[in-house]
Amino acid sequence: MSERKIKIDVLTLDSVQCAACGYMMESIAAMPPDVQEMIEYKEWSIKNQAGIQKFLELNGRVLPTICIEGDLVFESVIPQYEELIDELAKRAPTPEMRERILSLRDKGFDFDRIKENLEKAGAGLHTRRDSAVE
Amino acid sequence: MAKQMLIDAIRGKRTPRAPWVPYAGVHCAFVIGEPADKFLKDPQLLAKGVVETARKYKADGIPLVFDLSVESESMGLEIKYWKDNVPSVQSHPLSDKTVEEAGLKVPGPNDGRWPVLFEAARIAKPQLDELDCALMGLACGPLTLASHLAGVRIFTDVVKNKEKAHHVLKFCAQVVKKSVEMYCDMDCDIIAIVDPVASQIRNETFKEFVHPYCQDAIAVIHERGKTSSFFICGDATKVLESVCQIGTHGFAIDEQLNLTFVRDLARKYGVGFGGNLKLTLAMSLGIISPREDAIVSLAAGGTHGYVFAPG
Numbered sequence: 001m002s003e004r005k006i007k008i009d010v011l012t013l014d015s016v017q018c019a020a021c022g023y024m025m026e027s028i029a030a031m032p033p034d035v036q037e038m039i040e041y042k043e044w045s046i047k048n049q050a051g052i053q054k055f056l057e058l059n060g061r062v063l064p065t066i067c068i069e070g071d072l073v074f075e076s077v078i079p080q081y082e083e084l085i086d087e088l089a090k091r092a093p094t095p096e097m098r099e100r101i102l103s104l105r106d107k108g109f110d111f112d113r114i115k116e117n118l119e120k121a122g123a124g125l126h127t128r129r130d131s132a133v134e
Numbered sequence: 135m136a137k138q139m140l141i142d143a144i145r146g147k148r149t150p151r152a153p154w155v156p157y158a159g160v161h162c163a164f165v166i167g168e169p170a171d172k173f174l175k176d177p178q179l180l181a182k183g184v185v186e187t188a189r190k191y192k193a194d195g196i197p198l199v200f201d202l203s204v205e206s207e208s209m210g211l212e213i214k215y216w217k218d219n220v221p222s223v224q225s226h227p228l229s230d231k232t233v234e235e236a237g238l239k240v241p242g243p244n245d246g247r248w249p250v251l252f253e254a255a256r257i258a259k260p261q262l263d264e265l266d267c268a269l270m271g272l273a274c275g276p277l278t279l280a281s282h283l284a285g286v287r288i289f290t291d292v293v294k295n296k297e298k299a300h301h302v303l304k305f306c307a308q309v310v311k312k313s314v315e316m317y318c319d320m321d322c323d324i325i326a327i328v329d330p331v332a333s334q335i336r337n338e339t340f341k342e343f344v345h346p347y348c349q350d351a352i353a354v355i356h357e358r359g360k361t362s363s364f365f366i367c368g369d370a371t372k373v374l375e376s377v378c379q380i381g382t383h384g385f386a387i388d389e390q391l392n393l394t395f396v397r398d399l400a401r402k403y404g405v406g407f408g409g410n411l412k413l414t415l416a417m418s419l420g421i422i423s424p425r426e427d428a429i430v431s432l433a434a435g436g437t438h439g440y441v442f443a444p445g
Contacts, residue, residue, distance in 0.1 A: 016219045019330045026286040062369040076369040078334040080290040111229045
């Protein structure tokens with residue numbers, strides 16, 4: 001059975017149109033591969049109905065916001081690498097995963113796979129009013 | 135339409151009514167039935183879209199383009215074009231290199247899409263003058279440009295690796311200065327430094343990494359007799375007092391701020407303010423009534439240094 005991943009929801013206006021939203025998304029997409037294995041994330045653009053519902057469900061207050069495991073963690077602040085690592089570690093489902101994440105604190109961002117990671121997260125793909133988010 | 139009224143409002147003066155600016159951007163492409171990617175690369179279409187949109191919405195001012203990838207593209211960064219959105223920056227050459235190692239140079243009027251903008255401005259400006267509508271030039275701000283060049287790493291570097299961040303921002307300041315010079319050469323009436331990500335940092339970081347790197351560009355705008363503004367997006371509450379002190383004649387904000395709070399702060403510093411119409415909630419999604427939103431905004435903004443505009 002595969003290990004449960006840490007769930008990240010990024011509430012945005014639109015990561016293409018809004019630079020702040022884009023770099024919020026990129027801060028997650030640039031996490032190194034060892035961290036990528038432990039997280040799953042998605043962009044929720046407020047331009048479509050699913051995004052609005054997610055914003056309401058998570059009690060969002062500002063855009064952009066990074067939510068980790070349902071908590072509004074980074075609200076209108078693009079996080080530093082270490083801040084992200086620490087907040088992910090706090091919400092890891094097991095002590096082992098927490099230790100694994102903290103061991104990557106000195107690793108730093110990895111820019112080699114950003115494009116594929118952003119695509120996987122649906123960044124910029126659901127920004128029309130009639131967009132459906134799977 | 136009333137260009138001077140808009141200039142007066144941005145400069146924090148009283149006006150007979152609140153002047154109006156639709157930050158139309160690639161919506162101009164929609165207005166003339168063209169895809170955004172084609173529109174942004176063709177000076178004839180660009181000019182046509184801007185002028186028709188200004189006429190359609192009876193604008194007192196309109197940006198030539200609202201596209202923060204222009205500077206990056208003209209330095210050779212990879213850009214992704216979209217049919218219904220602004221281009222996005224796809225590569226970050228300074229994520230692992232210095233400015234010198236990456237071979238970056240401050241772009242000039244012959245680089246990237248700048249020739250398209252010059253030609254579009256040449257066509258559009260007299261038509262906008264005839265409509266008494268101001269032409270606005272929007273330069274990518276230093277921190278947003280630094281994010282494009284160095285990627286999201288810049289937000290860690292401004293705290294943990296300040297020397298490196300200053301190195302990048304110093305170069306960005308030169309690019310912003312050159313951009314505003316070019317918008318002056320296009321005879322734009324109003325020139326704004328647009329730094330949306332500057333709301334996503336702490337106030338101390340804004341003072342250290344945004345304020346100083348805007349000063350040369352602002353000096354150029356003022357020396358050339360133009361009107362200056364600073365645009366910021368998102369929840370900029372924590373940095374708004376610093377925005378008021380940055381040295382531009384006025385500033386613009388998005389829909390996430392409380393307009394009464396913004397108005398009081400702007401008046402304290404004697405600068406103009408604008409924006410805040412609920413672009414997403416009202417105009418795009420219709421969750422709240424655009425009409426009521428407009429009425430509330432006009433009441434809060436008043437006619438003392440306020441520009442009625444989307445956020």
